[in-house]
Amino acid sequence: MLSTFTSYQLIARDIPKAIDRIEAEPITKRDTDYYLANIGSVKSIDDFVKNDRLFKYAMKAFGLGDMAYAKAFMVKALKEGVSDSDSFANKLSDKRYAEFVSAFNFAALGANATSYNSAQQGVTNNYGLQVSVGPSQNGFTYYKGETSYYLSNISNVKSIDDLMGNDRLLTYAMAAFGLDADAEPAATVRAMLEGGVTDPNSPANTSTNKGYAAFVAAFDFAQYGDQATARDAVQQAVPKAVIGGTGLLLVKPTAQYIKGEADYYAANISKVKSIEDLLKDKRLLTFAMAAYGLDASTQTTKQIRTMVNGGVTDPLSPANLLTDKSYANFVSAFDFAQYGDQTITRDAVLKTTPKLYTTESSLGLIKPNADAVQAETSYYLANITKVKSVDDLMADSRLYNYALSASGLDPATTNKDLVRDVLEGGVRDPASVANKLSNKAYARLATSLNFEAYGEAATTRSPSQQPVVDKYMRQTLEEDAGKTNEGVRLALYFERKASTITNWYDVLADTALASVVRTAIGLPDSFAAADIDKQAQAFDAKLDLTDFTDPAKLEKFLTRFTSLWEINHPTSTAQTSIGVLFAQPTTVGISTDLMMAMQKLRF
Incomplete structure (x- = not known):
């Protein structure tokens, strides 16, 4: 019989190959095929525990096979989940239960627990949440109102006097360039505007505050006269700068979607002759009301009719x-009470309404309606599973924008190089880019699309499917090894768990890990009865915990363990006299290969 050291080395030198052999075994393959074919159909805890075959497979995968009979115990753990630190699973000292519940997280994910993928359901759930919370953020209503006012009135400004005469417009316009209209003397603002920016020596160009030069360049009445406010620098760039500086996290519909809605409005609004016509076309109504900050889906037909029929002439x-x-x-624009069937010929309907809708939608100030959200979500789910790398994600702007929006990041202003660094660095390393950034939205993004940890499987991996199978195979490998040599099983188990050990109490909480350490440093099993703190101190005095994260040092440690295990639990039996004649020199119970391995060790 091979020694503990040799048996362990034969497996450890190529664990993937050893697992391949396990996977190929007929019984294992049959059980695994059944598990993968059926686990996705499990929608509740009851479904799970009632299917004995699935449940036992899952329990074994987490090393809990001997507890598969305790279904009431496991149901309690599953029902309470792991979100609460005081939940049943989290309070158990054996962390395998929490790991099991985390993989089958019915408490948090409900019917999606067995099919959940962070890049799929996780991102789409977050996207819907971001859409919902946008309008509820502090400051949203104020900036929405100020932007609507600006867009509705800035075209009427034809001169410096017009702009200076409207404090509300002036405040908004200057804010886009980091200027405070209340703090700047009116005479200074006027002098800046009158000087323009064509002359390098103009007041704006010579000001130490470079915001003035940018402000005057946009509102350059000196050069463009009464057409100054018709330019994109005023109509588009100013609102974009103001909203961009608010810190609001807003989800923006795609330009294609916005254009589609605007085109539909332009093609059909002329058919509307009354409020009844408008009410009949939900798409037109939604567009028109959204332009003025109203959600048609939350208003009753009766309420809308009452408001419009009442007009705005009467205070x-x-x-x-x-x-x-x-x-x-809204009623002022669609004032059928005053203008009748001529209402839709007015600029307020033909120009101002689509202008408000398209500009505010592009800024995220109009909450995307259900159709817009569904269209983007459907595209995302249909295509995200094709994404196998960070490059793939960044090559599809629609997927990229959706994913960033879902994490609370603005695709238009977020640096793409930074996003790449975040995704490539992942979140496993506390020093990764995502973990070091103060904006935790980046860590959310890297967690949802965890290419660093899962590679090509990041967008398809479900914790309750292939990862469970992988655990099952490793568990089976260790159990099979333990049938002939418990020391090999312990060594394989320690090798698997080593990277997760953060302190000696983690080791002491796991009898198998503690047994390996005691054996490796020459402590008797009876030492397990000593005071827990003294045990931790003894371990710390003999070993450096960080060695377990170094593959070479870990290998040396396990060589030491398997060698000492062999001494304490010999696998070789006493040899017959004829065997001694032909065998290599050995001490009873210790094979030659073990003797050679021990010669290389430094205790």
């Missing part, structure tokens, strides 16, 4: 009586 009309002026602005 006591329903729309005017509301504190929130969104309805009043």
Whole structure:
């Protein structure tokens, strides 16, 4: 019979090959095929524990095969989950239970527990959450209102006097360039605008505050006259800069979607002759109301009809009586009460409404409707599983934008090189880029799309499927080894768990790990009865915990363990006289290869 050292080395030198042999065994293959074919159909804890074959397979994968009978115990653990630090599984000293519950997390994921993938369900769930929370953020209503006011009125500004005469517009415009209208003297602002930026020696160009030069370049009445505010630098860039500086996390529909909605509006609004016509076309109604900060899906037909029919001429009309002026602005544009079937010929309907919708949507100030969210989510789910690398993700702007938005990052302003570094670095290393950034949205992104840890499987991996199979194979390998030599099983187990050990109490909490360490440093099994702190001190005095993360040092440690295990638990039997004649020299119970291995050790 081979020694503990030799048996361990034969397996450890090529564990993947050893596992391949396990996978090829007919019984193992049959059980695994059944597991993978059926685990995705399990939608509840009851489904799980009632399928004895699936449940036993899963329990064995986590080294809990001998507890497969204790279904009531496991049901309690599964029901409480692992989100709460005081949950049943988390309070158990044996962390295998928490690992099991984490893999089959019905408490947190419900029916998706056996099919959940962080790059799929995780990202789409977060995307929906980001869409929902956007309008509820502090400051959203204020900036939405100020932006709507700016977009509705800035085209009326034809001169410096017009701009200086409207404090609200001036404040918004200057804020885009980091300037505080309340803090800057009006005379200074006027002098800057009148000087323009064509002359290198103009007040704006010579000011130490470079925000002034940028502000005047946008509102360059000196060069463009009454057309200054018709330019994109005023109409598009200013709102973008203001919203970009607010810190609001907003999900923006795609440009293609926005254009599609605007095109539909332009092609069909002329058919509307009354409020009833508008109410009949939900797509037009949604577009029109969204432009003024209203969600048509949350309003009843009766309420909308009442508001519009009341008009805005009467100060006591329903729309005017509301504190929130969104309805009043909407009714003012679609004032069928005053303009009748000529309402849709007015600039407020033909120009201002689509302008508000397209600009505010592109800024994320209009919450994407259900159709927009569904369209992007469907595209994402249909294509994310084809993504096998960071390069693949970044090559598809639609997937990339969706993933970043879901994590609370703005695709338009987030540095792509930084995103690449975040994704390539992952989150396993505390010193990774994602973990070191103060904005935890990056860590969320790297966790959801964990290419660093899972490679090509990052977008398809489900914790309850292939990872469980991988654990099952490794567990079977160790159990099979233990049938002939328990020391080999212990060595393989320690090799697997070594990287997860953070302190000596982790070792002492696991009887198998503790047994390996005691054997390796020559302590008797009876030492396990000593005070727990004294045991930890004894281990620390003999070994450096960081050695377990160094493959070469770990190998040396396990060589020492298997050698000493062989001395304490000899695998060789007493040889017959004829055997002695032909055998290599050996001490009873210790094989020649073990003797040679021990010669290389330094204790």
